[in-house]
Amino acid sequence: MSEQKIFEVTINETGVTYRCRSDESLLHGMERLGKRGIPSGCRGGGCGVCKVEVVCGDYVARTMSCDHVSDDDRCHHRLLACKVYPTSDVTVEVIGKMRKNVCR
Amino acid sequence: MAMSGVMRPGHACVRMLDLDEAVHFYRDVLGLQETGRDKQGRVYFKGWDERDHNSFVIRQADKAGLDFFGFRVLDVATLNKLDSDLRAFGVATERIPAGDMLETGERVRFESPSGHLYELYAEKTHVGNGMPLVNPGPWPDAAEHGIAPFRMDHALLYGPNVAKTKEIFTQVLGFRVVEYVEGPGGAGPAAFFMSCSHKAHDLAIVEYPEPGKLHHISFRLDSWEKVLRAADLMGRNKVPIDIGPTRHGVTRGTTIYAWDRSGNRFETFCGSYEPYPDWQPIKWTWEEFGHGLDYPTGKLHETFLSVVT
Numbered sequence: 268m269s270e271q272k273i274f275e276v277t278i279n280e281t282g283v284t285y286r287c288r289s290d291e292s293l294l295h296g297m298e299r300l301g302k303r304g305i306p307s308g309c310r311g312g313g314c315g316v317c318k319v320e321v322v323c324g325d326y327v328a329r330t331m332s333c334d335h336v337s338d339d340d341r342c343h344h345r346l347l348a349c350k351v352y353p354t355s356d357v358t359v360e361v362i363g364k365m366r367k368n369v370c371r
Numbered sequence: 372m373a374m375s376g377v378m379r380p381g382h383a384c385v386r387m388l389d390l391d392e393a394v395h396f397y398r399d400v401l402g403l404q405e406t407g408r409d410k411q412g413r414v415y416f417k418g419w420d421e422r423d424h425n426s427f428v429i430r431q432a433d434k435a436g437l438d439f440f441g442f443r444v445l446d447v448a449t450l451n452k453l454d455s456d457l458r459a460f461g462v463a464t465e466r467i468p469a470g471d472m473l474e475t476g477e478r479v480r481f482e483s484p485s486g487h488l489y490e491l492y493a494e495k496t497h498v499g500n501g502m503p504l505v506n507p508g509p510w511p512d513a514a515e516h517g518i519a520p521f522r523m524d525h526a527l528l529y530g531p532n533v534a535k536t537k538e539i540f541t542q543v544l545g546f547r548v549v550e551y552v553e554g555p556g557g558a559g560p561a562a563f564f565m566s567c568s569h570k571a572h573d574l575a576i577v578e579y580p581e582p583g584k585l586h587h588i589s590f591r592l593d594s595w596e597k598v599l600r601a602a603d604l605m606g607r608n609k610v611p612i613d614i615g616p617t618r619h620g621v622t623r624g625t626t627i628y629a630w631d632r633s634g635n636r637f638e639t640f641c642g643s644y645e646p647y648p649d650w651q652p653i654k655w656t657w658e659e660f661g662h663g664l665d666y667p668t669g670k671l672h673e674t675f676l677s678v679v680t
Contacts, residue, residue: 307674308634308678309611309630309634309635309636309678309680310630310634311630311631311632311634312388312435312633312634313388313435313633313635314679316674330389332388332433332434332634334435334436335434
C-alpha cells in the first residue's frame with residue numbers, strides 16, 4: 268500500500284487553502300473540510316461542474332467525461348476537480364460554472 | 372384499471388466511464404441482479420421483483436449519460452400500431468431487430484424533440500423474480516442485497532421542446548399528464564410528469580437548453596424505512612448524495628437522489644400515489660416549486676436544477 272500523503276491546495280481566486288490527502292480528490296478534500304470555492308456537481312467526472320485549471324503542482328487524473336474535458340483541456344491541465352488527486356501542493360483556478368437552469 | 376397500449380418503462384441504457392466500477396456499484400451497492408452480458412460489452416441488470424430479463428443496461432463510454440429509454444407495450448399488434456401512429460403524427464421511427472438487446476424482441480425507436488432516443492418493444496423473456504409462480508414466498512434473498520430496489524421505475528430527462536415531446540406521449544402513446552410545473556413569468560409549463568399506468572409518473576421531462584440529457588433513472592423501494600436504509604448504505608459506500616432523504620411535493624414520493632460512479636444521477640424512492648385516468652392534473656407554480664422539489668425545506672437545490680449528464 269502506498270503511503271498516504273497530505274498536500275496543500277490553494278484556490279487562486281479566493282485564496283482559500285485546505286489540506287488534501289493524496290487518496291482523495293481535490294473536490295472531496297475541499298468538501299470534507301467544509302471549505303468552499305470549487306462548485307460541486309456529480310462528483311463522478313460526468314457533469315463538468317467542478318472544472319478547474321491546475322496552474323501549479325502535480326497530480327494524477329482519473330477518468331472523466333469527454334463532453335467536458337477535451338484532449339486539449341488535458342494538455343492544459345483543465346480538468347474536473349472530482350477526478351484530480353494531488354501528488355504535490357497544488358494551485359487551481361475555477362473555470363467551471365454552475366450552468367443556470369432555463370427557468371432562472 | 373385496464374392497462375393497454377404502453378404498459379411500463381422497460382429498460383434504460385446508461386453510459387459509464389469505468390465499466391468494472393459501474394458493475395460493482397449497480398450490482399453490489401445498489402443491489403440490482405446482473406442477468407447477462409452481450410457481444411457489444413453491455414451489462415444487463417434487473418430489480419429483484421422484476422420478471423423480465425432486464426431493465427437497466429450499462430456500457431463503457433467516454434462520456435456519461437443516457438443512450439435510450441424503452442417502454443414495454445402490450446403485444447406485437449400494439450407495437451405495430453403505435454409505430455404507424457407515430458409516423459402518421461410525423462415522428463420518424465426506426466426498427467431495431469430482435470436480439471440486438473439480450474432476450475428482447477424487435478424495438479421501435481424514435482427521437483423526441485427533446486433529443487432523447489425512446490423505444491417501444493413488445494417482447495422480453497420472462498425470467499421471474501427468483502420465486503415460483505406456484506405458492507411463492509413474499510421475497511427472495513436478493514431483496515436484501517445492497518439497497519435492493521424491486522424495480523426500475525421511471526426516468527426524468529432534461530431537454531428542449533418539452534411541450535412538443537409531451538404531445539407525442541399524450542396524443543400518440545396514451546400517456547396522461549398527472550402533474551406539471553409552470554415556468555417563471557408565464558413562460559408555460561417547464562416540466563411534465565406523465566403516466567401510462569396507475570403510477571404518478573412513468574416518465575418526467577423538464578425544459579432545458581441542451582438536448583438529450585439524463586437527470587435521473589429512478590429505482591423503487593417499498594417503504595420509507597428502506598429509503599433510510601438506502602441512505603445508510605450510501606454513507607457506508609461513500610456514494611455522493613444530491614438531495615435527501617426527504618419528500619417531494621410533486622408526486623409525494625419519499626426520496627434520495629445520488630450519483631453513480633460516473634456522475635449519472637439515480638433516485639431511490641418509495642411512496643407517491645395512484646392516480647386514475649379521470650383525475651385532473653396537479654399544477655405547481657414556479658414560486659412554490661421549492662416545496663415541490665423538497666417539501667420539508669422548500670429549497671430550490673441548485674444542483675438538482677443544473678447538474679445533468
